[in-house]
Amino acid sequence: MxxxxxxxxxxxxxxxxxxxxxxxxxxxxxxxxxxxxxxxxxxxxxxxxxxxxxxxxxxxxxxxxxxxxxxxxxxxxxxxxxxxxxxxxxxxxxxxxxxxxxxxxxxxxxxxxxxxxxxxxxxxxxxxxxxxxxxxxxxxxxxxxxxxxxxxxxxxxxxxxxxxxxxxxxxxxxxxxxxxxxxxxxxxxxxxxxxxxxxxxxxxxxxxxRSEANIVPNVVLRSLVTRVLDAGTLTPSVFAGLTDDELWAVLLADPATVDEAVELRRNPEHWQFADGHTPASDDALAHVVRRTYLDLPTVDGAVITSEDVTDLQRGIPLDLAVQRTRVPSALRSGTMTS
Structure with a gap:
């Protein structure tokens, strides 16, 4: 044992x-x-x-x-x-x-x-x-x-x-x-x-x-990583081999992402779903849920169905948006540190 x-x-x-x-x-x-x-x-x-x-x-x-x-x-x-x-x-x-x-x-x-x-x-x-x-x-x-x-x-x-x-x-x-x-x-x-x-x-x-607790950190983190990739601070080949903590180190070392990276870890509640399916403002982050894993077991060899599963699948693709609802004063002044 x-x-x-x-x-x-x-x-x-x-x-x-x-x-x-x-x-x-x-x-x-x-x-x-x-x-x-x-x-x-x-x-x-x-x-x-x-x-x-x-x-x-x-x-x-x-x-x-x-x-x-x-x-x-x-x-x-x-x-x-x-x-x-x-x-x-x-x-x-x-x-x-x-x-x-x-x-x-x-x-x-x-x-x-x-x-x-x-x-x-x-x-x-x-x-x-x-x-x-x-x-x-x-x-x-x-x-x-x-x-x-x-x-x-x-x-x-x-x-x-x-x-x-x-x-x-x-x-x-x-x-x-x-x-x-x-x-x-x-x-x-x-x-x-x-x-x-x-x-x-x-x-x-x-x-x-599809919940706020899942979507918000995913969308904000994607935005931050997109920023360092687009700027060339991080190349795709290096990015592919990083661990989670190594990626955090990149975001915390870059002046363009450090404030929001710190805020995401300390205060993720500062972002929320925008009302409705369209961005509430120009700086809202749009997100599309394109796939859901909903494969089901069989029962004694027979394929089964579920109304809940059908409803969830019918909702794909799902358009969402994440809105910053609060900007800490330290972030506004550029003084936030890790």
Missing amino acids: HGDAVDTLGIDSVWFDPLWRIEVRLTPLERTLLTTWPVRRLAFIAHAGAASITTTQTYTRLEHSLGVLALVAHFAPDDALARVTGLLHDVGHLPFSHTLEGLGGLDHHTLGRAAVRGLADVLHDGGFDPEAVISTDDGALPSPLTNRSGGLKLDHLDSFLRSGQAHGRTTSPPAELLGRLRLVDGTVDTDAATAAAVVDLAVREARAQ
Whole structure:
């Protein structure tokens, strides 16, 4: 059984996932990957992005990636390729995850493929072709991680439950719920009552992602990072490899962003949704929600529907705007410091 400290280095060759309460006996390759920088870097990337500033969802991309590994090990323990892919599936994320996706023309899928290829020596030593890992992640190769039906997959299952636990949305322990789940051709399958609980978590996650606590820090941070990218203070190639704290250091060192970066961390309540769907003033920040993750489990092999899910999907794209409602006197005078 696991010890008193749950380490993310595989020191004792075991990963015990505290959410799912799954004990994974790590392979030598998995242990080695946990010591590489592309994987270690995920320990410094917030899974919730900038919402980690204003919510209790503060766990990292590494915790999520290890959670996906644990789920693959639970449902398909002997699928070594899927296990490695689960561990590596998020290595391309920018700092603050989805918050900054697309800035500088960057996307985490392209960056992830490059990161996996950069681990070619490690993967080859472990008996794996990096192109096979990429094809598995892309869904080109059949895998417990992907499905053709568009139903709930393990990646999103971990996201819904991990976020739900962080926000207090879960009504039963995730490990208990796991005992009622099956994996059928890459799709999470269960009974009607358990499916309803999972659907509720997916819906509430989607609503949370449209909330003021989520949108405000995401929009303001995107604005600040856009500013340093446009000014050439930060190049896309450097930006892509930063951690959250390293990006903060850039914003806090730049005279053009330092005041607002400090204010965002200290007083995020100084920004709020603008009334209606159009900017309330010329300096309001427009934002469009273009995607929502709402894939659902099947029930005894049958596809299910949800009116709540349909309503949320119907609302995409969703136009929003964030308005500064208060400017501290220190910011107006340019005297605010970190």
